[in-house]
Amino acid sequence: MKRRAFITLLGGAAAWPLATRAQQGEPVRRIGVLMSFASDDPEAQPRLLAFAQGLQELGWTVGRNLRIDTRWIAGDTDRARKYAAELVALPSDVIVPTASEPWGHCSRRPGPCRSCS
Numbered sequence: 001m002k003r004r005a006f007i008t009l010l011g012g013a014a015a016w017p018l019a020t021r022a023q024q025g026e027p028v029r030r031i032g033v034l035m036s037f038a039s040d041d042p043e044a045q046p047r048l049l050a051f052a053q054g055l056q057e058l059g060w061t062v063g064r065n066l067r068i069d070t071r072w073i074a075g076d077t078d079r080a081r082k083y084a085a086e087l088v089a090l091p092s093d094v095i096v097p098t099a100s101e102p103w104g105h106c107s108r109r110p111g112p113c114r115s116c117s
Helices: 002-024 044-057 077-089 101-106
Strands: 029-035 066-072 094-097
Touching: 029 044, 029 077, 044 066, 066 077, 077 094
Parallel strands: 029 066, 029 094
Antiparallel strands: none
């Protein structure tokens, strides 16, 4: 009886690393997205959805092997700086900035933009 218990214990110990590896799954990659739109902008959600769908076509699925952290700046330069720093502080694998035309040209200038005010 002791020999059977020993063999069972030994078999369980040998299978332990395999079970642990199977539970871990593939690593989850993290993408930070800095959206220049407001979250309720009619163009915003379709663009983000298209981005996620494109990634899914390449094998990256949100909730399985991908996490997307989105920040909405609504064209506000101060908010852009704050959220950009926030995304940099996260353990992101990549940060994707988006820019609408009005915000894109404003972000290259220090201080408030005279043409948008």
